[in-house]
Amino acid sequence: MGPPSAPPCRMCVPWKEVLLTASLLTFWNPPTTAQLTVESRPFNVAEGKEVLLLAHNLPQNTLGFNWYKGERVDAKRLIVAYVIGTNQTTPGPAHSGRETVYSNASLLIQNVTQNDTGSYTLQAIKGNLVTEEATGRFWVYPELPKPSITSNNSNPVEDKDAVDFTCEPDIHSTTYLWWVNGQSLPVSPRLQLSNGNRTLTVLSVKRNDAGAYKCEIQNPVSANLSDPVILNVLYGPDVPTISPSNSNYRPGENLNLFCHAASNPTAQYSWFVNGTFQQSTQELFIPNITVNNSGSYMCQAHNSATGLNRTTVMMITVSGKWIHEALASHFQVECGSQRRARKKFSFPTCVQGAQANPKFSPEPSQFTSADSLPLVYFWFLLFLLSDFSCLTSGPSCNERRGLPQP
Template sequence: GGGVSLAPEPATQDFTSCSWYRSAITDDNSRILTYYPGPSPVQQNGPTHTGRETAGPGCALHIAGLTLSDTGNYTVRIDTLAVRCPRPPSPIHLGVSGVNITMSPSVPIEPEAVTLSCEARGSPVSYSWFKDNEILEAGSRVLLSSDNQTLTLDPSSRNDSGSYTCLATNTVSSQNATVRLDVLYGPNTPSITPRQEVYAEGSTLQLSCRADASPAAVFIWLFNGAPLASSGSDLLVPSLSVSQSGTYTCVVIILFAGRSSYTTLEIAVLGEAPENGTFTLTCNTSPSADTVLWLRDGASLVPSERLVLSPDNRTLTVLNVTRGDAGTYRCEVRNLVSTNHSEPSNVTVAYGPDSTRIDPPGPIDLTLGSPLTLTCVADSVPALSYRWVVNGTDTNETGSSLTFNPTTLDHQGTYECQAQNPITNRTAWASVTVRFPTSPTGLSPGAIAGIVIGALAGAALLGGLLYFLLRKTGG
């Protein structure tokens, strides 16, 4: 809101014109005004004139009604009329021309040092450096040569990316050149999402890999060290099987720089084999393996009528599956040089429902208004789905429990629970009877009904007798 005056020091009297610029570079695009002194001074406004700037004697610049946008660098250029005086000959100064910037290396990569060198024709020439129109000063990472011709960034950073300008000036003229610097970086250590480590057999595995890098990186997915067909930052594996348990690796590569980074995620797929059914496990190993052994929960497996091995021992088939076959399976591979183990495969045996019942057991005698919770219980793997039926009518309730609080006479009857295993497709039923043997007065519902019927019959008989007496009297 205030005002400010900028005046060159020392004051210049003999000049033909002066120009003010709203930048550190005398570029006509940033010119505010040009002032011509004389008996009738003339002010010629430039592209950045806002209507608040005026010039006065001595080439002073006055800015009224200051705003935040007035913040910045201001440059004044003063042109004088050369006056010939008797004096010794002086050197001839050539104007600045041919300003050029060279960059080394041509493709800088963080944190390698990068150097910008500025050259110009003319004599003598002084140099200044700017980044994104802000003057650069020497600092911890910004190194300037003694003549300011060379700018070095050591070490370089991705934040150094931007437009760099070299301004070359002498007593005759000035000229600048600009170059774009893009510091490439990465790839940083990538991250995989989601970090879920356990999946059910048949579910979908969907992973995303992200890494900070410039330019855009190439993504490669590995499973147990072997490349997958999927490319790109996302991996989709539908309908997981137990054999797909293992280590998933995301590798990020910047090809032109030969730089890479990676991260891994361990995935376990829980298999569910139906009781009395069959399941097969395959050991993926190189042909150089001399011996392949199978272990369950760390103990070696011996082939039998139910545990069948392929001729090369790489495939294990379990027939007539029992609940005891559940556990963690690994294959062990050996050759003359080393021994190695596969990632674990967790196998769950699906069975049931067995021993289905409703708790509490019936018949259940209740007092009106008391709470009631019925729970359907069954021995089963995996978790069951439930259906409740009351007096032959489906309740649309699918949880393992039913709760009523408070209870009313409408809650008495026969409750049935259907428990179904989604893997074995077996279904079991259980039922219980709920009743209210006594009312709050201590009478059973049957006794209450008898009293009510008797009372209604007595009332009807009394009404008939009174009618008869009235008719008799009237006659």
């Protein structure tokens, strides 16, 4: 005989509904009360200003609250206790006289100092005497003074000296920045920062390093900029140059030479002619020169700060024989024949026209004076005798001076 069958279920619930209910119970949580928090306004505070520690989500059944200095409840570090029902305030051992507590549990601290930096704990006491705590924090920074720069050498010599700039004063939790001629510090292996960026070192200074240096100090609540310190780089002299570059002169002209060399401070100049000292000036002037003034002209540049000397030499030639001014300008000749097209030739002192037609190339030495004019026509006659016809135009006198005769 088989086992007795189970009595029929009068209020049966489908198993799928049971599983759904279990799932909902597992994943559903009743809403929780918002957590007590403390907000610092502002978070970064300038020394001497005030900060408000604002309480959020204070429990509704709160009977009173306490404020402590630090991250934990410590009776020795109690700032103030407050009873909501009676509005009674009781200062604690950590009360400085600068704190004010409000009924909403917020705490105002005035005239803050850097010693006030840190954490503050709010303890809320609820009706069942259960406590809830929250911590807030803030940072106090000084109002930064105007910085200044000290330097170990404000007049360094190029490629020889190094310079250290130091930004003063040394202030904790402060950012130091450097500016050169109004621009942020360029990236260079010769520019090195140290000592928390307070010290800037310029290695093997160059003339391009010269200029105005400033330092700036910053913290989260203030910034200030120093007055400029001028770096004066001593350099040179570089190899001097003599102007004008013309080296050929005629008797009776004035010789006026000018010497210049890049140098800081400005170079001192001396002139030597054929090795003999002439004068200590930047400009050399000799009026009405003769052939005896030919020779080597040396300019020496001296820098008294670097102790360096640089020289350059120019050879000056004063010639005694010159082509007549009219002949030193140029002739224009147009020649041709029945077999050859007509061409125009120009014969300046450099005989450029002769280079264009080698068949007609008089040398400059043939034109030594106005007396040589028949010789010119002799050359033209050669063309006339050789099936050429030529037309000439007189000197245009474009050149104002002649050509020296070798």
